[in-house]
Amino acid sequence: MPDALLLLALVILPFAGAVVAGLLPSHARNAAAGLAGAIALVSLGLVWAAYPTVAAGGVLRAEFAWMPTLGLNLVLRVDGFAWLFAGMVTGIGALVVLYARYYMSSDDPVPRFFSFLLAFMGSMTGIVISGNLIQLAFFWELTSLFSFLLIGYWHHLAAARDGARMALTITATGGLALFAGMLVLGHIVGSYDLDVVLAAGDRIREHPLYLVALILVVLGALTKSAQFPFHVWLPHAMAAPTPVSAYLHSATLVKAGIFLLIRLWPVMAGTDAWGWTVGLAGLITLVLGAYIAIFQNDLKGLLAYSTISHLGLITLLLGLKSELALVAAIFHTMNHAAFKASLFMAAGIIDHETGTRDIRRLSGLNRSMPFTARLALVAAAAMAGVPLLNGFISKEMFFAEALSAEVPVSPLLNILPFAALLASAFSVTYSLRFIHGAFFGPDPTDLPRKPHEPATWMRFPVEILVLTCIMVGVLPAATVGPFLDIAARSVLGAATPVYSLAVWHGFNLPLLMSVAALGGGVLLYTFLQRYLRTGQDGPPWIRRLEGQRIFERTMVYVSWRLARVLEQRAGTRRLQPQLRLVLGTAILAGGGAVWLRGFGPGNLPPTPVDPILAMIWVVGAACALGAAWQAKFHRLAALILVGGAGLVVCVTFVWFSAPDLALTQLTVEVVTTVLLLLGLRWLPKRFQSQDGQGRDGQGRRRQAAEVLTRTRRLRDLGIAAGAGTGMAAMAYAVMTRTPPDLLARHFLERAYTEGGGTNAVNVILVDFRGFDTLGEIVVVAAVALATFALLRRFRPAPDSLEVPEHQRDADGAVSHGNAGQPGTDWLLVPAVLTRLLFPVIVLVAIFLLLRGHDLPGGGFSAGMVVAIAIILQYMIGGTDWTEDRLRLRPHLWIGTGLLLAAGTGLAAWPFGLPFLTSYFAYVDLPLIGKVPMASALIFDIGVFALVVGATLLMLVALAHQSVRAHRATPRIAAAVPVRDHAPMPAGDD
Amino acid sequence: MQAAELPLWAAVPVSVLLLLGAGLALVGSVGLLRLRSFYDRIHAPTLGTTLGIGSILLASMLFFSVLQTRLVLHEVLIGIFMVVTTPVTFILLSRAAFYRDQQEGNPEVPALPPRQDAPEP
Amino acid sequence: MTGWMDHLIIAPVILPMLAGIAMILVRDRWRGATVLLGLASTVGLVVLAIMLMVLADGPVVRVYRLGDWPALFGIVLVLDRLSALMLLLTSLLGLAAFVFSLARWHRAGPHFHPLFQFQLMGLNGVFLTGDLFNLFVFFEVMLAASYGLALHGSGTARVRAGLHYIVVNLVASLLFLIGVSVIYGIGGTLNMADLANRMRDVAVEDRALLEAGAALLGVAFLIKAAMWPLGFWLPATYAAASAPAAAILSILSKVGIYAVLRVWLLLFGGDTGASAGFGGTWLTIGGLLTIAFGTLAVLATQNLSRFAGASLMISSGTLLAAIGTGQVAVTAGALFYLAGSVLAIGSFFLLIEIVERGREVGADVLAVTREAFGTGEEEEPDEPDEVGIAIPGTVAILGLAFMICALLLAGLPPLSGFLAKFAILAPLLRPSAAGVPAMTWVLMAALILSGLATLIAAVRAGIELFWASPTGRIPRISLLEIVPIGVLLLLCAALTAGAGPVMGYMQATADALYAPQGYLAGVLAAPPAIPPAIPGGR
Amino acid sequence: MARLIPYPLFALALLALWLLLAGSLTPGTLLLGGALALGGSWALVALPPPEARLHRLGAVPGLLWMVLVEVVRSNHAVAKIILWPGQAGTRRSGFVRIPLDMRSPYGLAALACILTATPGTVWVEYDRAESTVLLHVLDLVDEETWVRTVKDNWERRLMAIFE
Amino acid sequence: MELVLSLGIGILAGSGVWLLLRPRTFQVIIGLALLSYAVNLFIFSTGGLRTGAAAILQAGEAGTLARYADPLPQALVLTAIVIGFATTALLLVVLLATRGLTRTDHVDGREREP
Amino acid sequence: MSAALLGWSVFLAQLMLVAAMGCAAVRMLRGPRAQDRVLALDTIYVNAMLLLLVFGIRTGSTHYFEAALIIALLGFVATSALAKFLMRGEVIE
Ligand code: NA
């Protein structure tokens, strides 16, 4: 089998299996378990197939391009160390699958469980055989993700949800730190390839960014390996089904951190910083975990803290400046996996058979499940470091290192042996508590189930693991020796120290320490009996330091309350501040750009002031300021004043040679006025409240509010002044510069000769830049459709539903307001005149449309004029009257208009010309003479039709609201005074 | 073509008409400002909308007809349109003011007659 | 012009426009026809976009001269890699949102379909045009339709948010206009390529004004991109909008990014004289602030739609910050990020509408409150036998989709979000003699912390949605709704798997953006369709 | 004929309008103008204005001349009032209700146009039931004089044309 | 002349911005109208101010800048006017809808607590 | 001669018309009632139209005629709508 295929299969198989398992029906327990087991075994076989290469000191390597430009490739790489871990992942994986088959209830959706488990196995394998740092971080986060899913598997339990969330939060945070660390390492080394990185140890350690990389990488490792102070997640992860705990929380996931520290040990370790961070974390974790473990009442909780402690031990070993310590760490990692997995499984069996894991309730299970009891006893003894079991040997090595190794700072050196001894004693104590508490003592009394031995196959994995413990404990060199050797060699290479895997090293200090620890542990357990029987939760002295509570409180505070406060400070949901910010930013951006380079008027001398236009602008300015002044309380006045300002703008357009603009602006003015008036009817009435300053106790508050209002107004005035000044300055600067001439020249030259029209503006609109116009009419159409849609759902406020008081007589009766209806004599003359005007206005519109290409006019203004003619009929004749007589189909107008415009554009295609290529010619008609035939005219007719339709659609839809309201309220309504004016509250600004 | 090319015989009446029209419009607007009540004021702008416009339209017609040496008459349209459209505004506006004042019991307008709904004709 | 292939460039604008027109003419008389038209158009757009992408992936920039006028004077459409990329993303999102809407949303009010088509037309026009004022026009087309879509279905929340949306964007449009006219006044042209060519020759005394105009233009773009403090309208508007509208609107914020990329890099990219790099630092700073605010908003919100909106802000901030660095490779990474982000957030908007359908109102408020005061100890003291509840398939599928979206948004493996962040950060950290500038560290921290915050918030929400309250009504979903989401997410997976070639495309895109000689030459030398002297025509 | 050109006089007016707008008398203009005038008069069918029977069109020029004279006279009078308000200290403005015999809507409209065009009078309200029109007069020397003026100067002549 | 027009633009813009920052929807829409005037004039002014030079050519003529004003800004303003008109209409309808659904004409759809 | 004469009379006419606009604008600002403002707006429209006509004479161009024509023909629609709103509270019923 080629290496590449083997490696690829190793990663892909579990994921493929996960997908298949996920698709199985939820009751297919056996199929899922069989699939998972098969995949685990095949994977194990694949790992084994790599043994010959690895044993010979070789490395299997395969590289697949992924993002080659960024140096991220899928590199799969198995050396001795990776091989060892891969074997552990797949081997224990196979055992856990077997165990889980019997552990999981058939009521659970087991296929999903195995799917997650397989995916986790794949991710873990991915970490282990990654040959690229980023890829390693990639799989790293995947393990966090799938462990989250596995912990939360029983998500109907709050503990599972909380545990899963905490685990994910902490480990994913670490993972992100690791990702950052890998990026920094990549920056230092210049490559993410593991082989390159491993060859660049000196460069890494001497780089100024070493410390940054170290902290980030170590953060990743420590969180994953549940090292102080990140250990809090592991005990709560025990809410997971026990096979998960056995697999993830003893053998694999938590070992990922260890794996990483070992992997990078050759290039990152050996510095004081490394020793401080890794060593200190390991030391604290070792002692603290062991101490807390003693006082756990939950079997799995006890094992969890014990795991934390043992991981601390390994971490501590890795923090020492000693190759031998590294070997010990690898060795203990394997040993711990064996005994801890079996212990978890045993705990799971107890839980499964008795229905509880509470040591206080359990007792004397030795009698009902003797075989399990023996297995657990051996495993616990291994954990306690009893001789002739695997734990003993690695612990001996640990003691030796604790006594001899070089540590960065001397005080640490002094306490190290004592700490090691203390932790070992604790370890004996909690092992004893596990065994004694569960299996010995009187018969249990209040167990949920009657205990008995589990199914044989459920016990089988435990038996295998315990057998391993014994075999390694008795014959270390013969059993595990070669594997440990290739692993250590692949990490340390030439620096691999001489070590001896023997049960007996003679009487030495480590042995003495072992004996002391065993004795001390037993003594401590006896001494603690009374206290433990009280059944209090948590360890004495530090009970208040409950990790989860601190974690949750912090999370809630930082990730929610603080975030909320800050978000509210930094953001807003109100419009006024938003606009202030937008305008302020614009002023700053524009002003800042000018400020940096210096502002200057242009090169042209200003033209003399025409007093007439200046005076016109006095009027315009007065109107604008007046509108700003009046818009709050006198809306109609503001509307009228805006009309005045608009007129001044029109005159300005005429003044400066833009008749088309003036025409358009005028028609738009008229329609906008009508439009806003139509809207005004639905706005609440508002009158200036006349009452003066605070009369009563509210005086001060009102005063404060007024000061605030005044401040706000002042600020807004500042923004307005800034915007006005900025615009004025920019306008002046632009106007006094030589105007651009390139495009102007072009358009003027070709308007007639190539565009076929003498009105250059119109030729630009319908030909040179007809695409703009096409877009513009789509805008108008879209807006018309949107307003129509919105008005279909329009619900007026209750207080504006009533008939306006203007329409009531003195006695409250509602009078008519449409020509031709009774009581509307005052409309007689206007009605006659406006009806006669209708064809006249339409004629003028057609005139404007047809001449637009050559003279001021065009489709847009013509369309507006027609729309105004129709609106006029609505105004004077009323909706019903008009719609009885004029069959308007705004949608048809809109559609046809757009179609004409687009069709004119498309008509160029058959001639092999681009969209909107125009065509014009003069046709000589008999009697009439030369007539210009320009495709642009058809385009303009399209614009015309669209404008008619869209304007009518909007205005008529708006006008119909009144009709609807009238129909909703009877014509002769009761005389309700409509005087519910809303006076302004103080501070409304 | 430029205004400078206009012969004096045309320039004189054009000037007179322009000044007359603009003057009337000004007087009308001054009236709008100076007269005391709305009903008085509403009469003032009529100066501009009648004789004022008429003079200026005439001036324009004369000016362009001479300038372009052809009859330019389209100004007549503005005159016609003004005559036809102004009553609509004024009728609506004066009636609105009248109505509002009546509702509010303004002594300036005749009091609201005790009104029966007029039977349909 | 030789054949129909030449018109391909303008087809993404014409096709939805014609579809929209036909829909207006058909009106609601025959809904089936409208749906068929819409389907034909949206599918057609995907096909077109793919074809255009193939066309664009070469050294030649393709130019379409509207009205056959020379590029200097008339309007041109320009197809380069960036346009093709944006067109493809738009069409994919468009198709997904359209299919999704067919399940129920398109009946929530009149004129959904034509507005939707005009929306696509506007977006495509924005991405294709090579003319600054025409860009404004298509911005307006896009916005006008988006106003309609954002308000589709009416209702208090939508209307209230819509008002803010419209007002802010009207102001943005005015700023756009001011910016364009100043640039025209100084630069003397509206063609972006021509403008870029003239940048070097702008007189010293005119630069202040030109830059002020560009700054205002930038503010207008950044309002679209929802940069802090210009983008507070975004979460509210998108949260209130109907799901398909929100999904298609989510690409609107990318339009701001696109405009910045296109205009800023053309006018102030590498070799454009004294103003080169103008405002880049501010872009990065603004981007970082946006990330920071988005991060806070992600954490603070209790509402999934707002969560999505906040994620959108984070993604905008990320893109702006990355683009602001002014480095080619970082921009390439940003483009990769952009692609993934469009697909992810689009599908997320679709997804959350389904998810929230099955929930009682106020459930999300409970979640955090419980977390805040209970810390999970005293609740549910009874822990019965540990037997799981088989979640019905629907919930599982939704949960899976939610998880994928969360991973995408948080930038975690295994999907494209992770690779995207890597693609932005890796070039920033490329070894260099100058060392690593402080801004890089800040950006790195921002990217990673925002991802973390997103993860925390998403996990919080996801647990509450899918794990804690399985008693809620199981939402009824139709295939029309779940398939588009699935397809979008699959595309994200494809981005991960095909990261190499995709990144190659992005790299080429970024290279062309920073060295636009090909673009400039292509636009300004575009040949006429016919020799000028053909009888009847010009 | 009536079916082909429903409002011949109006159509003619529209044609004149078109010619004035176009400012030319070419055949093309005439043809297009004619077509449009026809269309315009057809459009009027949709909004049927009240029936109109015109008699004595010959009286129109005289009426116009009278209006012109009256307009000039009132312009002068009102300008005087505005510019020298002190002179007419006794001036009194007010409302006058004038009974009308004329019922033709066109006649009323023409009367409204004339009264509006004459500075110093404003048409406020017409009451069909009573057949009165309410005017506001700037210089209301004597109500009876005003009633007589309106009835004799305008109503009589207009009735001759429209009724 | 430039000074007059730029002052006019400034005052229109300032009044518009002031209104834009007010709390009532009607104020905002009026403000936008004023601001649009300012912006339209601004665009218009970029082509230079010319009196009596409307870009209406003689038939058959190739126009020059000596005789005619720059037509391009005018065309741009026309587009801007039309788009402005459409969006004003939409804004009006939306503010009416807000008013109808929230019963207030405050821009936030709710009155601020004093 | 005629140029100077015309120039001056055009200038004076424009001056008077602008002054007239100013008067109307003051009325528009002062009110006091809405009808006063509407009336003032109508007056401003008329004055502006006259100004455009005089401007046409000043420049010797008829291109601005249509703008004046539109004011004459359609200006009243805006003021009528305002008046109707004043009277009825609604523009279209
Ligand atoms: Na939503």
Ligand code: NA
């Ligand atoms: Na009168």
